[in-house]
Amino acid sequence: MSEIILDSQAFQNAVKKVAGDIFKDNKNISELAIVGVHNKGVCIAKRILSELAKLANVGEASINFGTLDITLYRDDLDDFGADMPVIKDTEIPFDISQKKIILVDDVLYTGRTVRASLDVLMDFGRPKSIQLAVLVDRGHRELPIEAGYAGIRRVIDGKVKVECKEIEGEDKVFVL
Amino acid sequence: MSLNRKDLLGLEHLDKKDLQTVLDSVKPFKSLFTRSVKKAPTLIGKTVVTLFYEPSTRTRTSFEIAAKRLSADVVNIAVNASSVVKGESLIDTGKTLEAMKADYIIIRHSLAGAPDILARNLNASIINAGDGFHEHPTQGLLDLYTMYEKKKKIEGLKVLLVGDILHSRVAKSNIWALTKMGAQVAVAGPPTLMPSKIEELGVKVYYNLDEAIKEADVVNILRIQLERQQENLFPSVHEYVELYQLTKDRLAKAKPNVLIMHPGPMNRGIEISSEVADSPNAVINEQVTNGIAVRMAVLYLLKPNKARKYASSN
Numbered sequence: 001m002s003e004i005i006l007d008s009q010a011f012q013n014a015v016k017k018v019a020g021d022i023f024k025d026n027k028n029i030s031e032l033a034i035v036g037v038h039n040k041g042v043c044i045a046k047r048i049l050s051e052l053a054k055l056a057n058v059g060e061a062s063i064n065f066g067t068l069d070i071t072l073y074r075d076d077l078d079d080f081g082a083d084m085p086v087i088k089d090t091e092i093p094f095d096i097s098q099k100k101i102i103l104v105d106d107v108l109y110t111g112r113t114v115r116a117s118l119d120v121l122m123d124f125g126r127p128k129s130i131q132l133a134v135l136v137d138r139g140h141r142e143l144p145i146e147a148g149y150a151g152i153r154r155v156i157d158g159k160v161k162v163e164c165k166e167i168e169g170e171d172k173v174f175v176l
Numbered sequence: 177m178s179l180n181r182k183d184l185l186g187l188e189h190l191d192k193k194d195l196q197t198v199l200d201s202v203k204p205f206k207s208l209f210t211r212s213v214k215k216a217p218t219l220i221g222k223t224v225v226t227l228f229y230e231p232s233t234r235t236r237t238s239f240e241i242a243a244k245r246l247s248a249d250v251v252n253i254a255v256n257a258s259s260v261v262k263g264e265s266l267i268d269t270g271k272t273l274e275a276m277k278a279d280y281i282i283i284r285h286s287l288a289g290a291p292d293i294l295a296r297n298l299n300a301s302i303i304n305a306g307d308g309f310h311e312h313p314t315q316g317l318l319d320l321y322t323m324y325e326k327k328k329k330i331e332g333l334k335v336l337l338v339g340d341i342l343h344s345r346v347a348k349s350n351i352w353a354l355t356k357m358g359a360q361v362a363v364a365g366p367p368t369l370m371p372s373k374i375e376e377l378g379v380k381v382y383y384n385l386d387e388a389i390k391e392a393d394v395v396n397i398l399r400i401q402l403e404r405q406q407e408n409l410f411p412s413v414h415e416y417v418e419l420y421q422l423t424k425d426r427l428a429k430a431k432p433n434v435l436i437m438h439p440g441p442m443n444r445g446i447e448i449s450s451e452v453a454d455s456p457n458a459v460i461n462e463q464v465t466n467g468i469a470v471r472m473a474v475l476y477l478l479k480p481n482k483a484r485k486y487a488s489s490n
Contacts, residue, residue: 073216081479089204123215
């Protein structure tokens with residue numbers, strides 16, 4: 001049995017809420033950069049980018065956008081068996097210095113992915129600030145990391161799964 | 177994503193899927209090179225030992241940089257200044273290094289099979305950095321990756337290896353990898369430097385370079401080991417230069433976009449002319465850059481110590 005946390009409409013509303021909150025705090029879009037964490041964070045980040053572009057009345061291409069993969073920065077690589085995680089491309093095609101980075105992931109859980117993401121970003125340069133935006137903040141933190149922006153915040157037990165229209169054909173968040 | 181093994185002893189034992197896994201893994205490591213911080217913490221706390229029984233600058237340095245870019249601690253052992261000169265056996269040297277908690281041992285040895293002996297006796301990951309006339313797998317992989325990067329495919333590619341095929345571990349690793357990936361491999365060189373029954377590996381043999389070069393998409397020039405000249409394996413360096421040096425005139429007979437590769441170090445004016453080595457077709461320096469990224473990928477994909485639980489060594 002799986003419990004739906006966000007259906008398609010609620011999913012889109014959550015993305016809009018996050019984008020709206022980001023825009024409220026960051027009117028100067030030119031110093032902003034949206035960076036999605038592979039895999040689903042990239043999908044959510046693209047949605048937020050699209051909403052932000054609408055709110056600021058600019059083309060999507062005029063907002064800095066990047067993707068990052070944390071595999072090489074994971075603290076649990078020794079725990080993998082012979083099968084190592086597939087490394088995706090990290091693409092930060094802009095100078096990170098002096099940018100306000102909005103780091104985007106789908107779910108905030110232990111905080112370890114975010115910790116690794118911060119390490120990756122710092123190795124690209126010295127951003128002005130980094131803020132965290134997630135679709136779902138599900139609690140159970142193991143590190144002192146909090147999201148500035150979240151679609152929903154709710155303590156959830158079990159495995160949270162996010163599906164995106166672009167990948168699975170439907171927007172959905174559910175608990176397995 | 178896995179090579180499903182703890183050691184990399186040669187390319188003969190890798191299947192097409194393994195080779196594709198390496199090709200697919202390299203790009204993220206190469207992209208690290210363009211950042212202000214060219215390192216990732218992937219191998220933090222791991223120890224990599226280079227154990228070279230033969231001299232080498234580029235391979236040893238390439239491995240050292242690869243390991244350091246993944247944040248490993250690196251120890252280089254120059255065998256001439258080690259206990260080996262006091263008569264210590266290879267296995268004892270390996271066990272001593274393992275007792276010092278080496279996670280990876282990268283070995284170059286003049287005898288084929290030396291890395292295999294270490295692999296069978298140690299839990300550390302053993303990487304063959306060249307063993308006798310046998311194999312030089314990471315050079316084979318970086319050659320494969322450079323072709324893949326430049327030509328966007330391996331299958332159907334016509335690759336010509338030129339020179340001393342008999343004594344070349346690079347040639348053997350290239351032949352194993354390229355034929356498995358569906359390339360059409362040809363070799364060209366003097367009959368005295370051609371292994372007998374080489375056709376059985378699925379390659380076409382030429383003794384005339386002018387004829388062989390016409391069809392090639394890639395020409396990989398091997399270093400002529402001048403010390404072989406003492407063994408009378410070819411009549412004279414002058415004659416070799418006349419018949420087998422890749423010159424500007426010979427290059428003119430090849431396809432315009434032919435890739436010129438060389439594993440280094442080059443003997444300019446012997447197997448390759450300076451004009452060709454510096455021509456736009458040459459990707460020799462890119463091979464060196466790719467060598468670091470490929471070796472990083474190999475270090476990432478192999479699993480030392482615990483790997484014995486899941487996979488045999490070859």
